[in-house]
Amino acid sequence: MVLADLGNQISSALANMSNSTIINEETIDTLLKEVGNALSRADVSLKLIIQMRKNIKEQLKLDAMAAGLNKRRIIKKVVFDELIKLLDPGVAPWKPTKGKSNIIMFVGLQGAGKTTSVTKLASFYKRKGWATAMVCADTFRAGAFDQLKHNATKAKIPFYGSDTDRDPVAVAKKGVDIFKKDGAEIIIVDTSGRHKQEEELFKEMKEIETVVKPDNVIFVMDSSIGQAAFDQATAFKNSVSVGSVIITKMDGNSKGGGAISAVAATKSPIIFIGTGEHIPDLDLFDASSFVSKLLGMGDVKGMMNMIADVVPKDTKALEEIASGKFTFRNMKQQFLQILNLGPIDKFVQMMPGMSNIPQLQGDAGNLKLKAYINILDSMSDGELDGKHQITPQRILRIARGSGRHPREVAELVEQKKAFEKMFSKGPGLQNLANMAKGGVP
Ligand code: GDP
Numbered sequence: 378m379v380l381a382d383l384g385n386q387i388s389s390a391l392a393n394m395s396n397s398t399i400i401n402e403e404t405i406d407t408l409l410k411e412v413g414n415a416l417s418r419a420d421v422s423l424k425l426i427i428q429m430r431k432n433i434k435e436q437l438k439l440d441a442m443a444a445g446l447n448k449r450r451i452i453k454k455v456v457f458d459e460l461i462k463l464l465d466p467g468v469a470p471w472k473p474t475k476g477k478s479n480i481i482m483f484v485g486l487q488g489a490g491k492t493t494s495v496t497k498l499a500s501f502y503k504r505k506g507w508a509t510a511m512v513c514a515d516t517f518r519a520g521a522f523d524q525l526k527h528n529a530t531k532a533k534i535p536f537y538g539s540d541t542d543r544d545p546v547a548v549a550k551k552g553v554d555i556f557k558k559d560g561a562e563i564i565i566v567d568t569s570g571r572h573k574q575e576e577e578l579f580k581e582m583k584e585i586e587t588v589v590k591p592d593n594v595i596f597v598m599d600s601s602i603g604q605a606a607f608d609q610a611t612a613f614k615n616s617v618s619v620g621s622v623i624i625t626k627m628d629g630n631s632k633g634g635g636a637i638s639a640v641a642a643t644k645s646p647i648i649f650i651g652t653g654e655h656i657p658d659l660d661l662f663d664a665s666s667f668v669s670k671l672l673g674m675g676d677v678k679g680m681m682n683m684i685a686d687v688v689p690k691d692t693k694a695l696e697e698i699a700s701g702k703f704t705f706r707n708m709k710q711q712f713l714q715i716l717n718l719g720p721i722d723k724f725v726q727m728m729p730g731m732s733n734i735p736q737l738q739g740d741a742g743n744l745k746l747k748a749y750i751n752i753l754d755s756m757s758d759g760e761l762d763g764k765h766q767i768t769p770q771r772i773l774r775i776a777r778g779s780g781r782h783p784r785e786v787a788e789l790v791e792q793k794k795a796f797e798k799m800f801s802k803g804p805g806l807q808n809l810a811n812m813a814k815g816g817v818p
Contacts, residue, residue: 383633386415387460391453400448405437412456420603420634421463425641429459457668463637465664466644471593471620473507478557480564480589484582484613485597487570490625490651492521494597495567496528497651497659498623502563503534510561512552513538514545514585517569525567532656535561545569545581550588566591579616586617593620595648598639600624606635610642619643625651628658703797706761709753712746748781752789755779 390411397404409430416426436455473479481498485491495511503509511529513536515521522538529536537552549566556564568585571578586594596610596619613619622643624636627650640647647662755778759765767775767790776783 383415383419386418387412387456390415391456394452395449400452405434405452408452408456409433416634416637420606421637422604422607422634422641424607425463425637429463432462433459460668461664464640464647464667466640466646468644468646470646470648473502473563473592475562478553478561478564479593480553480566480591482566482568482586482589482591482594482617483597484568484594484617484619485570486599486609487518489570489597489599490623491515491570491597492524492528492567493654494595494623494625494649494651494659495525495565496532496534497656498595498649499529499534499563499565500532500656501649501659503532507562508560509563509565510535510537510552510556510559512536512549512556512564512566514549514552515567515569516543516545516548517571521567521569528656535559546584546588549585553589579612582617594618595621595623596639596643596645597623597625598635600626600633600636600650601629602635604635604638607638607642610639614643614645619645621645621648623647623649623651623659624662627660628652702763703793704761704763705753705756705793708793708796709750709761712750712753748785749789749792751779752776752781752786 390408393411394400394404394408413426413430416429417423433455437452483491483495492513492515499509499511511525511534513522513525515525516539522540525538526536535556537548537555539548542548545568549568553564553566566585566589568582569578594617596613598606598610602609610619610622622636622639622645624639624647627633627636636647636650647664649659650662652658652660752775753761755775757765760767760771760775765771767786772783772786772790776786779786
């Protein structure tokens with residue numbers, strides 16, 4: 378993912394700032410220039426970058442900062458928060474209501490990934506226990522009906538569409554009426570796209586919106602769209618009442634900046650990102666987790682959710698970690714459980730310090746975790762339980778014992794420190810404390 382480059386560039390700009398001997402206006406200007414250039418290379422619109430730089434400058438009045446304050450930390454925090462702000466319009470995401478038929482309408486250009494995302498979202502709600510149905514009102518694209526029908530069969534989700542009726546408004550209305558009568562709780566309507574924004578498309582969208590009266594309109598955008606994203610998202614927002622955004626193909630080579638522009642244009646939150654062509658490839662989106670991951674700080678919130686999904690609750694290890702003690706032995710237990718049960722590549726990418734290493738995707742993530750377990754296997758009980766410091770001599774011995782490179786052992790030691798830091802405060806600790814009590818983070 379090219380977004381990793383953006384993360385690396387911003388992280389290194391922050392590191393340069395941290396390493397400079399004095400912090401003055403010039404250091405801040407250099408940092409802001411580097412961050413701005415990185416965002417610009419990722420296709421974030423210039424207007425947004427200028428605004429962001431202005432916001433940061435306003436918050437960082439060096440003269441007003443009391444002596445003794447950790448300026449570097451404050452600067453980092455302000456940059457981090459402003460990056461989150463770019464991705465978070467400050468609007469709570471729409472949620473369906475129990476006891477009624479919630480109607481969701483999808484809009485977007487042809488090829489954006491609308492039809493694929495309709496099935497992904499329908500499956501998401503089905504897994505959560507909602508009675509879900511899909512309607513194909515895309516009568517424009519030959520094959521749309523068959524594609525959604527095929528997906529619906531695969532995902533075992535009720536479906537309505539017509540390969541003879543060419544009137545999308547009539548098809549949408551009929552499908553929604555049928556499923557409302559059936560008592561479906563989530564009805565997702567897929568609409569036509571066009572190759573480019575055309576009057577005809579917007580007219581059709583408005584008509585469908587009028588008859589199906591959606592509770593939420595989701596705008597689907599391909600993440601690789603680049604600088605055109607802002608205008609495209611604005612055009613859709615001006616036609617129908619877009620309430621949420623799904624950004625697709627985040628697994629590809631996209632620069633990702635378009636996602637940021639779409640949020641600014643629609644003032645709507647990104648609710649999911651598409652990360653592949655298959656039905657489970659849909660990730661819940663959280664701006665703060667995303668930025669943490671981008672900057673290599675790890676996505677502790679996401680990681681905790683994943684651990685909660687796969688690790689049996691009330692384990693002693695969780696209690697220990699929650700009480701502030703995190704040992705190599707805890708780390709090994711967590712790794713083993715994740716390896717046995719979980720989607721490893723995603724987990725590895727969420728780990729603090731590893732999230733922006735693109736080489737760790739797919740099988741590589743799996744192998745990395747296994748290598749770490751080998752290293753942990755070569756540690757003595759004293760080392761595992763934190764009774765001995767891992768000195769350079771010990772690193773060499775552990776490396777020899779596990780057949781891994783000493784650099785990798787040192788990397789694992791750094792990993793543990795990063796975990797410890799994450800668990801010692803913030804959402805990580807709170808989540809763990811909840812999990813140890815049997816709650817959901
Ligand atoms: P629509 O015209 O907007 O309905 O687009 P489709 O749903 O037919 O998707 C267009 C192409 O993009 C298809 O080949 C999909 O498999 C692919 N696609 C959709 N979402 C994703 C995604 O998140 N990642 C990847 N890699 N491909 C996707």
